[in-house]
Amino acid sequence: MQVIKQGARARILGRPRDACPYPADSRERRAWFEGFDGSAWDHDAPLPDPDVTASAGTSSAGNGRAALHPVRAMP
Template identity: 50%
Template sequence: MAMSGSDSKKPTSDPVSEGVRAHQRGKPRDACPYPAKSEQRQQWLEGYDGRPRNSPPDLPIERS
């Protein structure tokens, strides 16, 4: 059975993927649809920011 074009627009239940797509589409970080302090919001922001929440920030590159 072939999938129609409308099937590809179904919302996903994966908040990380939703966050990635929101960032790719240029939506602001505060466009997250999940409630503050919820696990889904944390996951959405991980996807949006492109790194796990417990990951330390990247260190600057030292130039000699």
């Protein structure tokens, strides 16, 4: 996925994590963070409805960032 590569490249170039250009609570933002952090996220994890979170004036994480759901590797 191209967005994951963008996040990884941003980290390599020394950009801050909050340089993500994608909207909060979007799949693209989660993918960008996956590349930046080097962690996978659960593709089946539900995303909040952007209309609901926008009307509330905050994201689901409460800090303006999308909540990540890391996937642990099986032993």
